[in-house]
Amino acid sequence: MAPASLQRSGSSLSRSPSIGSPSMLQRHYRDRSSSIRYDREGGLMPNGLHNEAEAAARVAFEEFSKDSVFSKFLSEDFNATLFASDALKNGSATASSEKLEEGIKLLEKQLRSEVFLRQDDLLQQLSSLKDTEGTLTVVRAGVESLQTLVQRVRSEIADPYKQIKLKSRQLSSLHETIELIRSVIRTLKQMKRLRELMDSGGIKADLSKAAQLFSEVETLRKESDLSGIEIIDSEVPWLTEAGNRIRAEAMKGLEKGMESLNQAEVGTALQVYYNMGELKSTVEQIFSKYKSQVSKCIAAALDMKAISASVGASLGPGGIQRSGTPQLGGGSRAREGLWQRMGVCMDQLHSIIVAVWHLQRVLFKKRDPISHVVFLDEVVQNDDPMLTERVWEALVKSFASQMKSALTASSFVKETFVLSYPKLLAMVTGLLERIIRDTDVKGVLPAIKVEDGDHLIAALEPFQTAYLAQVLNRLSELVHAMFPVAIRGSIPSQEQISKLIVRIQEEIETVKQNGRLTLYVVREIGKILQLLAEKSEYQVSTGPDSRQVGGPATSLQIKNFTLCLYLQEVHQKVTSILSSYPQAAAEVLSPSLGAIYGVAVDTVTPIFKAMIEKLESSTLQLHDQDFGSDEMAYDIESKSSKYLEEVQRAIMHFRSEFLSKLLPTSQSAYASGAGESICARLARKMASRVLFFFVRHAALVRPLSEIGKLQLARDMAELELVVGQHLFPVEQLGSPYRALRAFRPFIFLETSQIANSPLLQELPISVIFHHLYSRAPEELESPMKRLKLTPLQYSLWLDSQGDEQVWKGVKATLDDYAARVRARGDKEFSPIYPLMIQLGSSLVEAGQQQKL
Template identity: 70%
Template structure:
């Protein structure tokens, strides 16, 4: 079988020679020549077809394997490149001979292929002859068909032209008729409009006129009536009427908007709806109000106009000299600025209310024919409400202008910073009026709840500067009270009064605005913390501040003065916020707490020293015997020391602390620090005496009377010199309950109500005085001094004290059992019973 390349060459040869009889004859001639001259050689070289095909494959393989011939088999063979390489190699002759051998080999193979395909080639030539005869017949039929088509075309063309012409005439006639109808309709509507316009005069029905005008204009635009003389003649009049309708409608709309007359505004909106101009008119009106908003704020802050009104010149730095003196011009300029701001607020109020009124009418109004809502005609789904659009412009314009004025004009900055509460009051007044005037049931208000925050945010630079000035004024007073260069100085009462008056003034200025009040309270809180820090730095902490046996020292007087001053500031500032929301106290609570803490620290050490002295005096009760029957009356030695100490404390310290603290007591601030410490001191003294009086052992009947006598003396001196005992509450009730407890029969202890008033340890310690000697108290058992045991009781709770008492009871029971006794003292089971029950109730 021949190679694909040889096969392609054979097919190409067949296609090329099958195009015409001449080529066919040439092919036959060449074939006969091949048969005549080469048949014998082919038969010799290829005795059969199989051998020929094998030879062909061998030749192709030879070409593929040869390094020169293989280049001719690639698709992108380049003859020029091949020749160039052969010449440059220096063996061109050898290459030429090699190529000649290849050509001869290919020719032999081609002759072999032609011989093998001889019968097929002859059959293809016969098929070509038959095809040419068929094509001749078809060509004749096509020519006949073309002639028939020409005849039919000639017969149909004339009727078609006639029909086309008639159709065009009919269309023109139809268009003319429609045009005439439209013209007639336009003329009729024009006539109706003329009659309506002439008959109405000044009171013409604008809505109907607008509807007629809109219909005429719609017909003109939709039907292109330009060039129709009868219509063109009416156009000037129509344009004039349209302008008059718009002019009268705008006058009526402005009048209705100023008067907020819903009926009038609704009728005018109907005019614009009938004219098809409702949406652009509303958009134009909203744009007009937006421009008025921007202009009103700009006019209010126009420094040139303000300067001209007072005969001066306001530059970026403030008021400059002119014919009038600066001192006289600045106040008038400020007054002019405030008047302009008031007029601006009025203008903004009118604009927002007018837009809200327009929006309200649009929402209610519907076309009586189509029943289309006017608001739906003006707005699309997702669009902002008209009031929201205008309010957004108000906020942006106000914020931009105020920010610019703050940075560009020191005059405006100073005026609005000093008068920020007034400026904020104007804003609040505007918002209150808008809420009040647009509060209609079933209708959204003109502004949203966040409107105030938006406008206040625009004033933030002025607010920050105002709060800074407020803080500066108060800080200056505190700094003057405590000079940094002088250590140990304390402020005078006049300085304290000035500070409190200044705080009151700061609150009075802003009390009309709750939010600003809270901001000012924060600044006051900073000042109070600063005052506490400065006072704490001045507090004396040396040994002289803690001595209580001698007269009042200078350090103690200084601490007492600072305490009273801080108490006074705390109480009076607290009273200032009475009537404000509870959150106002919360704002000042940390600062007031700081004042309270420093004031307490000033005198806490003094009260602690007084308490230690009185406790040491009371502890001497254990050095005195209450077992004899002839006790000295009416007062024991230790009680005399207690009385002398308390009276000394009263004369030297408490007289100054408690007398100066009466002004610091208010219904809001409550008890003064000095009174509170005195109350705690008195309560502690009474309970401390009861505790150690219950430990006195042994105790005779005369000793009981001596204790009661000491008790009366203690009650008297504490009530007169420390604190009214009737106001001590539970501690005084426990003190009073101890007297009947001393004389109570042991058998009645378990059912006595006195036990509810006394601490369990007091009751149990007193029972030790009625127990046998071998039942030791915890103090005796542990060998502690009364002071050590008292400190242990202070550090432990009632349950721990009961455990110590229970241990002594168990030890007593063990001793009794060790002796072989079967009976215990009656006190033993009583203490077990009372200890468990009283401790449980106490816990």
């Protein structure tokens, strides 16, 4: 019995809100404390009673807190079931039950004490509840009276409101009926006017008015919702037929105006569609039609099956091949058919673009006479592309797609377009030029811009690449044939060179109508010329045998001569071909032509250098001859100097054995249509060097007697003659020839005449000063003697120095001379000294001004 009673006690505690939960006890204590404070503040109880109640509550709470059993009930997470289970497990159920009964009694005692202590407060609260119930009774009666009054007012107002609402609905219906009748009357009136206009045949005369009437009728029908009205519905079939008739007439006028490019007819048709509210949709419809035509005409032009079928009747048995490639014997006819279709396609594309441009042009100019709205603004929004831009984009896209398909689908089309790519490109560029030309109208945007044409030409790039590859292959085959691998050391023949030049000219002539393609072809030709230069360079013979000039020309030298002439011919002919083309073509080919020219020069330059060295060596023997002695008188009338005879023999030998093979005739020796030839240029440089070298060393002769002057003058005349007859016309040599001609009379001038002589302007500064040393005393040493150099060493030094350096060397010798004279105490100098000082500063300054 004890366990059962304990369980019942535990469950009763758990269900009781005042005892079963420790949190309730805590809240009870807190509430009690607050109520006590409230009572103290309100003055409801004496302070003694308050203190007594508070002390009793505190004692009870402390007893519960200190007790090991009751303290568990103060926990926030107290569990009655767990408490009962623990009591049963410990075997102290009876003791626990008694303990709990004791606690219950304590709590009941405390509750009775609380009720007793707060008796006055509870009685006062009970009195307040009775007063409140009386007040509520009064309020309830007032509310019921107010509700009765509201119901009476509502019944008095509701009936007028219903009447007003009904009358308002009737008035609104009346207004709607009147407006509907007005719309019907107006619609019937406009419909009648439209019928009269169409029955009288005035639709063709004033189509825009008919469109306006039709639009007004349709607007009234839609805005007023006249559907369901019998008189209107009966006219709808006729109205639909009238609208179709108006559209048909407008479309006829629009198509006619588009074909004839008549702005008035197109503008009238567009006004009709604008009045009908169908302008944008109609323009879109027309644009779609032209866009479809673009695709169809390009596809038809490249349809090889149709082309083969058109020429199949004459191809004999076998008909048309499955792939659309013409049978044997029909290729030429099929090719003609392909080009004919391409020409028709270009014309159609031109007509389409111009028609769309014409439509756009009229839309741009046309305004509605009533609203003044520009028609183009109705069709094209701010960010939308123009009609011509859209149709051109569609054309380029379709053309590129069809060309790409033709390249892979039909070998016949590919072969035809690659072999005759210039013709295909000419068709496309012709189309672009026609469109730009025909749409170039002041104040109107053109159909396409120049850069737009590049997009269309880009579609031909695969064919262009293949064509350029064929050009390169055709020319490279000719170059490879000139230098067969099996025959080592061979050089081209004249026939092969001529064939290559002719082929280059043909390739350029084929594409000359298109500047861009010409540059591409010229670039491929440049590759061929580079290849020719490389292969020719491998064939150039080098070594001592190729540089000898003492004996007859060797076989290696003749081979070099021939190769030089061939390369020179290629250079001259190609340069001449490019002379009639834009400068850009010559600039593209310039590096390749430079390579050809460089190899050609390298083949013969060693011979000319060797010959110049030989002639300079012979000329240097001039210093071994005594020109200061008067014992030379017996030689003057009989012969030239020994050194000059050697120079003459060397020049004549070079002419007969070498130069004659490089310059076959006097007419072609010095120039050609493309400019001075390589060998002529080298011969000119050789002649100039011989004359200049002779004058330089003739000026170094010291001493120089009168007889020596005569001999030197005779030598100069002989040198001029042999150089002019066997090397180069001396009259064309310029300053070296003028120096030679001026030095001959210069040596015979009196010293007093030199300062004012015009011959000074024709002679180099070094020649003037060096000759003046021959007129000076021995103690005025020349720079060559002062530096203790040989004539050859001094000549090499002069080649690397300018006039200022020469004057410094001369000035140093003059200063040494002046120092010696002053050291001896002499007061007079040689007349040459002041003359050289005077000439030095003036000639150097004049030379600097000429350079500027």
